[in-house]
Amino acid sequence: MISAELIRQRVAAAGVVGxxxxxxxxxxxxxxxxxxxLVNGAECEPLLKVxxxxxxxxxxxxxxxLRHGMTATGATQGVIALKAKYREAIAALTPLLPADVRLHILEDIYPAGDEVITIWLAxxxxxxxxxxxxxxxVVVSNVQTLLNVAAxxxxERPVTRRTLTVNGLVKQPLTLTLPLGTPLREALALxxxxxxxxxxxxxxxxMMGRLLPSLDLPVTKTTGGLLALPHDHLLIRRRQRGDAAQLAMARTVCEQCCLCTELCPRHLIGHELPPHxxxxxxxxxxxxxxxxxxxxxxxCSECGVCEAYACPVEIxxxxxxxxxxxxxxxxxLRYQGALRPADPMARHRLVPVSRLITRLDLDLLNHKAPFQAMAYRPEKVVLPLRQHIGAAAQxxxxxxxxxxxxxxxxxxxxxxxxxxxxxxxxGVVVALDAETIVIQTSEPTCLTPSP
Ligand code: SF4
Ligand code: SF4
Structure with a gap:
């Protein structure tokens, strides 16, 4: 069996990040x-299907x-947390499970994929x-991370690609794998x-994604999806609102109803965190x-439940x-408060994803986005030297x-x-600075669907 030290060396050499x-x-x-x-397979963000x-x-x-992760950390049990609605994944994994690995089936709630909540549920x-x-x-990794660990x-295959979902107002919603550094504009075109x-x-x-200032930004090791929404959609308007306007709204219309605290997932499991x-x-x-x-x-985990679901007055x-x-x-400064008892109603207060999708006005934008195998070669890739927590790579x-x-x-x-x-x-390195390396491919862009 491969040693824990060799696993860590190969994972480091391959540049694997969460x-x-x-x-x-x-x-x-x-x-x-x-x-x-724990394998976090909850993927609870609506519209993402990776x-x-x-x-x-x-x-x-x-x-x-997962086996390599367990060997490296000395874990004696593996748990794969998946939502019940991921039937194909459950069917594929069930016959392959070794004795020390079990599935934990999650309800379709948000934020089942917040690792603190996943640990509690599983x-x-x-x-x-x-x-x-x-x-x-517990050590937690998501599915794509552990696939990169296995490779x-x-x-001894490094991380050079990323699978992401392109969903919402696009002609052919899909999930695809692209070379790192591919401009998001090309993902949209595909x-x-x-x-x-x-x-x-x-x-x-x-819920947790950021408004894109430009489609020229590249796919990175942590890009989960690209969503196209109406420019006046509430999720866009909310992200465009400036900090001063947010604070003014909070000051003028907060009615101290406490709903943000009553539905805060971290508060529910016994953290002090009282948003109201x-x-x-x-x-x-x-x-x-x-x-x-x-x-x-x-x-605060930045899950967004308080903003997107709980607050009745858009604070x-x-x-x-x-x-x-x-x-x-x-x-x-650091927080040093202790863990408190969990709310006895905690499990019943986590948000059903179907209700969240309706609240976010996403019912008509939540397409299946099936996986499409393709070999795509962009003309140019832009690779940020920092696609991870920590210092930039040299x-x-x-x-x-x-x-x-x-x-x-x-x-x-x-x-x-x-x-x-x-x-x-x-390709050829055509530009290099303190933040990025740009590689030009030797041939023009081509799109080759896999057989
Ligand atoms: S839910 Fe909104 S109105 Fe109610 S206490 Fe929280 S911020 Fe104030
Ligand atoms: S305060 Fe809001 S964003 Fe933070 S964990 Fe609670 S519900 Fe989520």
């Missing part, structure tokens, strides 16, 4: 000791990635506020382009009822928290140099937190 959004270097995660390795399809199509590889353990999954003996360990003119775009899911009190404290510029009240903003406690987080972190190629797909083009300095970067296409 594909779920934050981009934490996985080799660092695999150096921890835990008793449980992990549920990958788990069905690549069940054996997913289990190999194992009953509660991560303390400001804590880590490791505090309760890194079994084939989905047939927008189905009407007046659209705006979100990078990621409707934080909004009140900010509105009236006081510290709140306890010294930790405002500091609790640091424990965003999430945005208030984000502003506070920036201020509190700049002051070096280029180890020069302008004018010819590179091959999979070749190391930027490495991490010894001891620095981060992830190596590899060429995602064959």
């Amino acid at each position: 594909a779920g959004g934050a981009g934490f270097p996985v080799a660092v995660k695999l150096a921890a000791r835990a008793d449980t390795y 992990d549920q399809q990958l788990a069905a199509r690549e069940a054996a590889a997913l289990l190999r990635g 194992t009953g353990r509660r991560v303390p506020p400001a804590g880590l999954p490791l505090d309760v003996g 890194a360990v079994d084939q 989905a047939g382009g927008p189905s009407r003119d007046d659209v705006a775009f979100i990078d990621g899911g409707p 009190l934080i909004v009140r404290a900010v509105n009236y510029r006081h510290a709140g009822p306890s010294p930790d009240t405002v500091l609790a903003a640091l424990t 965003s406690p999430l945005r208030v928290n984000l502003l506070l987080k920036a201020e509190l972190r700049a002051q070096g 280029p180890c190629v020069a302008t004018g140099e010819r590179v091959r797909e999979g070749q190391l083009i930027a490495a991490m300095p010894q001891g620095a937190l981060g992830a190596a970067l590899h060429a995602s296409v064959d």
Whole structure:
């Protein structure tokens, strides 16, 4: 059997990062000791259809990635958390499960994919506020991350591609795999382009994704999706509202109904985090009822339930928290409150995704987006040197140099937190600066559907 040390070395060499959004270097995660390795296959952001399809199509590889994760961390049980509606993934995985791995079937609720909530639902353990999954003996990775681990360990194949969903107002909603660095504009074109003119775009899911300033931005290791929405959709308008307008709204219309706190998932499982009190404290510029009240903003997961679902008057406690987080972190402050008892109604207060989709006015935009296999070669890829938490990778190629797909083009300095970067296409390095490496492919763009 392959050793834990060799697994970590190959995962580090392949530049594997958490594909779920934050981009934490996985080799660092695999150096921890835990008793449980949890596969987060919840994918609870409406409209994104990546992990549920990958788990069905690549069940054996997913289990190999999980096995490597368990070996590296010493975990004695593996748990794969999937929603009941992902029937194809469940059918593909069930006959392959070894004795020490089980499926945990989740209801279709939001945010089942917030790792703290997934851990609670799948194992009953509660991560303390400001804590880590490791505090309760769990390491968590999503499906695409573990597929990258399997490729890194079994084939020494670096991360050069990313699977994402293109959904919403596009002519052919789909899920596809593209070389890293492909401009999002080309992902949109592969989905047939927008189905009407007046659209705006979100990078990621409707709840946690960000408004895209430009479709020239590239696909990265953490790009989960590209959503096209009407330019005046509430999710677009909300993201365009400035901080001053958000704070003014909170000050003038918050009625202290407490719904944001009653539905906050972190609050429900026993974290102090009381968004209504934080909004009140900010509105009236006081510290709140306890010294930790405002500091609790640091424990907000940014799931968006308070803003998108709970508040009846369109206030965003999430945005208030984000502003506070920036201020509190700049002051070096930390939250130190203890875990409290969970709300006895917690399981019943998590938000049904079907209701969330309706509330977000997404019923007509939530297409299946089936996986489409294709070999796509962009004319040019733009590869950010920082697609992960930590320091930027340091280029180890020069302008004018010819590179091959999979070749190391930027490495991490010894001891620095981060992830190596590899060429995602064959081509020539045509530009290089402190932030990106640009590779021009040797042939024009072509699209080759796989047989
Ligand atoms: S839900 Fe809205 S109105 Fe109610 S307390 Fe929270 S921010 Fe204020
Ligand atoms: S975004 Fe809102 S609902 Fe979600 S954890 Fe933060 S305060 Fe709670």
